[in-house]
Amino acid sequence: xxxxxxxxxxxxxxxxxxxxxxxxxxxxxxxxxxxxxxxxxxxxxxxxxxxxxxxxxxxxxxxxxxxxxxxxxxxxxxxxxxxxxxxxxxxxxxxxxxxxxxxxxxxxxxxxxxxxxxxxxxxxxxxxxxxxxxxxxxxxxxxxxxxxxxxxxxxxxxxxxxxxxxxxxxxxxxxxxxxxxxxxxxxxxxxxxxxxxxxxxxxxxxxxxxxxxxxxxxxxxxxxxxxxxxxxxxxxxxxxxxxxxxxxxx
Amino acid sequence: xxxxxxxxxxxxxxxxxxxxxxxxxxxxxxxxxxxxxxxxxxxxxxxxxxxxxxxxxxxxxxxxxxxxxxxxxxxxxxxxxxxxxxxxxxxxxxxxxxxxxxxxxxxxxxxxxxxxxxxxxxxxxxxxxxxxxxxxxxxxxxxxxxxxxxxxxxxxxxxxxxxxxxxxxxxxxxxxxxxxxxxxxxxxxxxxxxxxxxxxxxxxxxxxxxxxxxxxxxxxxxxxxxxxxxxxxxxxxxxxxxxxxxxxxx
DNA sequence: CGCACTCTTGACTGATTTCAATTGGGGTGG
DNA sequence: CCACCCCAATTGAAATCAGTCAAGAGTGCG
Numbered sequence: 001x002x003x004x005x006x007x008x009x010x011x012x013x014x015x016x017x018x019x020x021x022x023x024x025x026x027x028x029x030x031x032x033x034x035x036x037x038x039x040x041x042x043x044x045x046x047x048x049x050x051x052x053x054x055x056x057x058x059x060x061x062x063x064x065x066x067x068x069x070x071x072x073x074x075x076x077x078x079x080x081x082x083x084x085x086x087x088x089x090x091x092x093x094x095x096x097x098x099x100x101x102x103x104x105x106x107x108x109x110x111x112x113x114x115x116x117x118x119x120x121x122x123x124x125x126x127x128x129x130x131x132x133x134x135x136x137x138x139x140x141x142x143x144x145x146x147x148x149x150x151x152x153x154x155x156x157x158x159x160x161x162x163x164x165x166x167x168x169x170x171x172x173x174x175x176x177x178x179x180x181x182x183x184x185x186x187x188x189x190x191x192x193x194x195x196x197x198x199x200x201x202x203x204x205x206x207x208x209x210x211x212x213x214x215x216x217x218x219x220x221x222x223x224x225x226x227x228x229x230x231x232x233x234x235x236x237x238x239x240x241x242x243x244x245x246x247x248x249x250x
Numbered sequence: 251x252x253x254x255x256x257x258x259x260x261x262x263x264x265x266x267x268x269x270x271x272x273x274x275x276x277x278x279x280x281x282x283x284x285x286x287x288x289x290x291x292x293x294x295x296x297x298x299x300x301x302x303x304x305x306x307x308x309x310x311x312x313x314x315x316x317x318x319x320x321x322x323x324x325x326x327x328x329x330x331x332x333x334x335x336x337x338x339x340x341x342x343x344x345x346x347x348x349x350x351x352x353x354x355x356x357x358x359x360x361x362x363x364x365x366x367x368x369x370x371x372x373x374x375x376x377x378x379x380x381x382x383x384x385x386x387x388x389x390x391x392x393x394x395x396x397x398x399x400x401x402x403x404x405x406x407x408x409x410x411x412x413x414x415x416x417x418x419x420x421x422x423x424x425x426x427x428x429x430x431x432x433x434x435x436x437x438x439x440x441x442x443x444x445x446x447x448x449x450x451x452x453x454x455x456x457x458x459x460x461x462x463x464x465x466x467x468x469x470x471x472x473x474x475x476x477x478x479x480x481x482x483x484x485x486x487x488x489x490x491x492x493x494x495x496x497x498x499x500x
Numbered sequence: 501c502g503c504a505c506t507c508t509t510g511a512c513t514g515a516t517t518t519c520a521a522t523t524g525g526g527g528t529g530g
Numbered sequence: 531c532c533a534c535c536c537c538a539a540t541t542g543a544a545a546t547c548a549g550t551c552a553a554g555a556g557t558g559c560g
Binding site: 412413449450452453456472 | 547548550
């Protein structure tokens with residue numbers, strides 16, 4: 001039996017005991033947002049392929065002439081500062097498009113976080129289709145609108161939230177919106193989270209364990225947690241901190 | 251002679267002695283990016299009007315069914331957190347469009363920083379034009395691409411730069427790219443800058459005076475500065491800090 | 501002429517980073 | 531199959547950066 005056989009395919013973290021904990025597409029965007037990529041796929045020819053964790057998808061600045069869609073798994077999009085640190089601008093889950101905007105010029109590098117399937121479109125093909133088919137135009141505009149909304153939120157989080165608030169807010173994104181106490185997985189490493197939230201991985205770790213102590217979540221293991229009090233997390237992320245009072249007791 | 255007569259019309263900061271210091275359209279985007287709004291204006295009917303500093307343009311969350319273009323002046327786009335703090339997501343200079351994405355639904359509030367002229371398009375009109383005229387499509391996509399690129403940079407700055415680096419980077423944005431030592435104005439208040447960079451206004455003030463001491467810039471007054479060593483600023487913003495060594499001496 | 505507001509500056513506090521040590525799990529090779 | 535190694539994660543302690551609090555200066559406006 002190989003490692004791959006034992007691995008939890010959903011989250012790509014090895015270990016069979018926890019397979020059942022992996023919520024189906026836990027990090028996936030709501031169904032509605034699958035639409036743009038699905039529609040694009042039906043209207044523009046593209047080449048699908050599978051990639052393994054860590055495998056690179058695109059390189060910052062390259063004029064690859066490609067747009068990439070994530071069909072399954074999770075991809076991290078990042079840039080490096082001149083002094084070598086990394087900033088993960090976003091995690092692209094299934095349904096996300098990478099490289100829109102200046103068609104075909106990559107604004108950032110991208111690598112697989114988990115085993116993923118991606119589809120590659122030629123930017124030129126999309127450009128042509130944009131002229132011919134209004135449905136393509138709608139799909140692209142919708143995808144751009146979604147990314148802009150997502151970025152707006154990320155920006156607010158970076159600009160105005162404390163370290164713990166950022167982590168709480170991120171956990172809310174990881175967990176399905178409605179469910180009160182479902183088990184969720186954390187596909188990415190602490191370092192990935194840290195580089196996305198603009199904090200250190202130690203701070204992420206501490207925050208998670210603090211939430212565990214406060215009974216907001218239950219850390220099942222390093223990559224799985226259960227939401228115990230979603231409202232508590234929400235309040236905490238929002239800055240209402242009745243929870244902070246409990247912090248002293250904890 | 252009224253206050254308005256004496257005011258520097260470019261930056262809307264009163265005082266006649268400094269009128270000549272106001273670089274023409276100092277904060278304006280490069281000429282190329284004027285294109286989308288200019289083109290849109292020639293293809294879609296819109297209503298222009300003038301607004302005074304502080305006057306509100308749009309309200310977060312409202313489904314106004316409008317898209318706003320900035321013809322001159324400067325507009326701040328912002329959101330408020332639940333605990334009442336403000337985050338300025340971006341400063342929209344002449345040529346910028348506000349409210350693109352989910353057409354007609356405002357992702358944020360907007361107010362004039364300086365006396366500005368804006369033009370209001372009906373989202374429905376743009377939507378119709380998008381179907382009919384490919385040039386509109388190009389203009390909208392280009393504008394979205396520009397905003398996304400801008401946001402990507404802002405996000406990196408918030409996520410990975412120290413307070414001083416953020417201010418240095420912001421100054422670079424305020425000053426025309428090429429000129430070595432031209433005078434620039436700072437149209438917005440310290441608080442505006444702080445709420446954009448995710449720091450306090452005290453920190454902004456301190457950073458500016460530090461750069462002045464280091465001879466990277468010359469602060470002419472609270473709202474005007476001269477770039478002395480652009481490379482120094484660039485290095486500082488990038489994290490190379492040969493300058494920091496001088497900091498001890500200063 | 502004085503009020504109000506923005507900006508500057510200093511001293512202190514505290515959150516987060518940095519540095520360092522330890523733990524734990526998984527995969528590899530013996 | 532077991533021991534070892536490596537990497538990720540956790541945890542603690544010290545150091546630092548930026549925030550908070552507070553006082554004072556400058557400037558425009560009434």
